[in-house]
Structure formats: structure tokens, C-alpha cells
Amino acid sequence: MKQSKHVVLLHAYSRRNSGDGLLVDLSVALLREALGERTQVSIVAADPASFPEYEDVIAAPVMGYAGSARIAEAAAACARWRTRSVTQLRARLHDADLIVGVGGGYLRARTGAEALKLELGHMLQMRAARASGKPVVYLPQSIGPTCAGSSASSSVFGARLKGLLGAYSTVFVRDDRSLSLLASTGCAVRAPDLAVLEFERRHEAVLAKAAQRSSSVRHVAMVLREAPSWDAAKRMHYARSVQRLAELLCGQCRLSFAVQSTGRGNDDAAYYRSLGIEATLPGLKQLLADDTPDVVVSVRLHGALESILHGVPAFHLSYERKGFGAYGDLHIDDWVANAASFDPDAVVQRIFRDDAIPSFWHAAAGGLDAVRASRTRIVETLRRAAQPD
Template sequence: MRVVILNVYSARNRGDGLLAELAVAMGRDAYGADTTFTVAAHDPASFDDTDFGSPVTVLSPFGSAHGALVAIRGAIALITGGRLGFSRRFRAATRDADVLVSVGGAYLRGGFASELVKCLLVHGSQLAHASRLAKRTGWVLLPQSIGPFTGVAHTLVSRWLARAGAVFLRDDKSVREFAGLTNTHRVGDSAVLAIGATGGATGRGADGAGTRTPVRRGLILRALPDAGEYEDNARALLAASDWVPIVQSARGGNNDVLFYRRLGVAAELSLLDAVRDAGIGVCTSVRLHGALESILLGVPAVHLSYERKGFAAYGDLGLPAYVFDARTADPADVLAAVAALESDPAAFWNALKTTADERVQQRALVVGTLAAAGRPA
């Protein structure tokens, strides 16, 4: 079985890297351990040290990560449905694939002009290619937040998505925006489903009993567009407690290190290092997959959400009491939630248990759909 995973960005953003790893894991569950995986990533070199748990080839769909070259080749691929523009290796891999799988995430968005152009050139080109190949090759989109799109862009994206075997959506707004499609399913984010499937939430403190006293507090911050009160509140949060600052993304304009530096903080630790070496016992994260991976590592997390995906994910987990609006949250309320988790995490883990069965069922649906997409018609 040959599987190509599309629409991957860079492992230098840990959230993107995690979603690629989870896509391979679900593909392995669907097709078996001897499956051949190819990951099409904008920044393939960033995955050099990634342990996917299976042999994986990582390549660039455009043969380059250079912005201007990607834009030109993306435009050609978009216009030609992928017949031209993509690298030879990518075209050969997708041509020979048994199944195409678009990774989960929030890369299909067009709320403003520059975002729409980037989306169409980098990701729309891959969707156009996949939708053409879907006539003979299975194609499934893992849990997505899609939109907003309007007018011609909405019509174009809808036309592509309609040709997929299944489109999994991870929030209700995406479901409403693409209500005209008949192949959509509402499930949790890939990392939300992993919490129920892997037992990651049964790490330290999962039963609320016999837990060690947390030593440190982890904090994951990032820059936000239309920040509102966010930066002032972030400064107040930093000043109010002793935190271990954690870096989730260190790439390009999405670089947490630079944002921390603007706040006067030196940061370099990854989340895994913060859990294993710095001994954090609770995490507060503006990045959704920072919060979700923290839970997977057995550390309860408060999430400061800046998009619909965060509120949806914490709702799916049964944890709405632990998510705040990143732009308006009162630092005192966030600190109170952190202190409550430190003193007794039982309520957090027990709430998580109430939704575990549904998450297991949803993951089984996704894996089963992938398996069916790989069978000959």
C-alpha cells in the first residue's frame, strides 16, 4: 500500500509536525505496518530528525521552499490541475499512490487577500491535483478547519472537496460553511482523537490521585494578528508568576522566539524538554497543539484560544472550563485556573474521561474511512 500525505508544512512548527506524525499513525492503523508513506512537505528538511514510527519519504511538492519559486510553480499547478508545476518526484509519488491523504489542520483559509493567495498557490494547487486524481485514487482529508471562503473561492474549494471520499471537519463553523457537501463528517482534531486512542491522557495525574506536586509552570506564547489586549495580558501573565517559556514554532514569520524576545524573555525549550527535563506540572498554551500535546504527555493544560479551532477542540474534550479567549482573557482568571490544576487536577482528568468513548469512536471512523479508501473499487 502506497500512501501520500499532502498539505504538510514544516516540523519547525511543532503543531504541523505533530499533525503529520498523527496522519502517518492513522494511515499505519488503516493499512498495516508495511505501508509505504510519502509526506509532501513545504519544508522537507525540517523532518530529518522526525521519528514517524514507520519508514517515511519526505519531499517537496514544488522541489523548493523558496517563496517566489513556490508561488510560480503553485500557480502553474493550480491552473493545470497539477499536470505541470509540481516536482517530478511529487507527481510520480501521487501518480503511483493507492491513497492520497490531506493532513489535518487549518491551512485552507481565505479570510483576507494575502491569506487566500497563499492558500490557493500552496494548498489549493495540491487539492486541485488530488481532486483530479480522485477519479481513480482514494482521497481523504483528515480533520480540518476550512474557511472562511466567499464567492468564487468558496465555489472552487467546494468543487475540489466534493471529489474526495471524505472530508473530516473539526469545528461547527466549517460544517456550516460547507453544508452543501455530502461527504463531510464532524469529528475532533487529529490530536484530540489521539488522546482517546493512545491513552496519552492517562499519564501522570489521570485519575486525580497520587500525583506529585507540580514543580514548574509551562507557558507557550505566540504572536497574534489583531492582537487586541493580548500582548498586554501576556506581559502581565509573565510578570505574575514563574514560568518555563516554551517554543512551539521557530520558522519564518511564525517564530515564537522572536515574540518572546519582544516581551523581554529568552526562550528555547521545546514542550517535550519542558516536560521531561524542566519538570512542568501544568501548561498554559496559546497554541492549540501545544495544549493538546501537553495533555498527550500527561500534563494538564489551560488553552488561550485565538481561533474557533481551540474552543471546538476543548469542547470535544469535555474541557470548556479550561479554555479562554486569548485576546481578552483576564490574567487573574488564567492564573486561577492554573492554580486549581496544580492543587487538584482530578476535575480535569475526570472531565476528559467523560468524552473518551466518543473520541475512540470518531478515530475508528477516520481509520475505517481511510481503510475503505485504499480498497479497489
């Protein structure tokens, strides 16, 4: 008789992006909360070597390879040939009681090139999950945009993505635009980001830790990244505003910089070097532990949320809808702004207001009942889905 459940966790990326690593850890923890500590979790990752602490991690087809091996995998995927990685994936799915998509914002494509990567990477995993006939639940996602090339191709591509998601048991989404996009499928349920759910679970410890710290702002840390694929005007505004914000902060407090991601095509250290910051910078997790700032300003959402989990208020310069969704769920909407159009002076005024830090934590504690209800719903959904017919 089977003693424990087996779950396959799809779409993991890399721990070299600490936000993506955090989402994998929170996904596994939620699965074990729902299904028991003995739950076997097989992880399908783009960078499997970056998750050595987990017992069963396999390379994602196409995404888990580099160089000529990736080209060969991509060619095989286009031809629908069964490679070793696809065979390995299907074997894991065949043995699973439940298939789960890790929380995040990876189901998107702004350009034709991004659409091709999505098709040959994540959507390959999605098709395999659907073909397995096993129950599939996706943890809180941001879905889209699905703009790829012409409006006609965009419509076809978006319909194909929605068709895959609509075949699953439940897709939890972490923002209202994603909910609207999937409204016709009947599979979508609104829920907070996994890190917001974790704040609810840990809130007593987080708030106790925050209460031990000063309410004065003498040290601010910035977590920056290169601007996404915006138009030239938005990229220029972002660059100038980031520089202006750093200058303003330097005039009022000690300023540090931290790195959140060093992954493939997502290297924050390279962006800092482009700004003329040549020093080796600490990772955010290290900075939070060893030189804790009073406030963090983060362009990366999970840099902001990881700071909050550490008991440090965070202002988020959001470059995607997910940031506004998460901060709305936490009731701290006045601590988030659009990275493409933000006002540096307004950010500084918000951070240095006399009651800034106490009011931040008071607001964050105010929405816990709704977050707790969402966590309960996700846990119950996972339990139902993992039960045999």
C-alpha cells in the same frame, strides 16, 4: 500482486513547528493502523528536509521552495505550467491507492495575500488530487475563514474551495463551523483533532503518568506566539493580558517559557524577543521531558494537546475555532478561553483552584467513548477508500 498500500499524504508543513510535526506523525500512524504497518506513505511537505525519518518526502509545489525559486514556482503555477515539482507530485498521485490530507487548519485565508498563498500552495495540491481520479480522504480539519478581499471575491474563492472538497470521498472536520460550511457538499463528517484521538488511544498511560505527579501547582510553563491578524484593539488586549498573566503567575509559582514553532513566518522565538525575553528558550517537548511543569498555558493548540499527551494539564488561549472544538471534544471546556478577550485573573483562578488538576483529568476521561467511536469511523473510512473497485 501488490503487497501493501501506497498513500500520498498532502499538505505537510514543517517539523520546525512541533505541532505540525506532531500532526504528520499522527497522520502516518493512523494510516498504518488502518492499512497495515507496511503501508508506503509518500509525504508532500513545505519543508521536506525537516522530516528525515521518513523515506519518501517530496517538496510541495511553490510552498516547498524559498526565495527566487519560490517566485519561479509561483509564476509557473499561475500560468499552469508543469514544473518539476508538479510532475513529481502527479507521479506520486498516479501510483497511489489513496490520497490523504494531513489533519490541521491550513485551508483558510483571512486576506487577499493569504488567499493567493492558499491558491498557489494547498489548492494546487487539491486540484492535482482531484485530477488523479484516486479516492481522497482529509483527516480532521478546520476549514475557513475564506474571506479574501471584497465579499464577491470571498464568495467565489470560498465556492472554489468548497467545490474541491466536495469532490472528495470524505472530509473530516474538527469543529462545528467547518461542518456547517461544508454541509451542502455532503462530504463532511465531524471528528476530533488527531491529537484528541491520540489521547483516547494512550489515555491509560497518560492518566497513570498524571497520577504520579503532584496535584499542587508550583511550576507553570507558557507557550506564546504573536497575535494573528486581528484588529488593533484585539492585538492590544492580547499583549496586555499576556503580560498581566505572566505577572500573576510569577507571583504565585515558578514560571517558564517554551517555544513551539521556529518555522518560516511562524517564529515564536522572535515574538519572545519582542517581549524582552532574550534568553535561548527550550522547545516545549524538551521542557516537558527535562523540567516538567505542573500546568501549561499555551496559545498554540498543539502545544496544549502535546502537554496533555505528556500527562500535564493545559489551559489553552485559543485564537481560532479549532481550540474550542478540541477542548469540547475532551470535555474540558472550562480550560479554554478566547485569546483575543481572555481575563488573566480568571485563568489564574482556574489553574490554582484546589481541585484543578484532578478535575481536569476526570473531565478529560469522561468523553472517551465518543472519541473512540470517531477514531473507529476514521479507520474504517480509510480502509474502504483504499480498497480497489
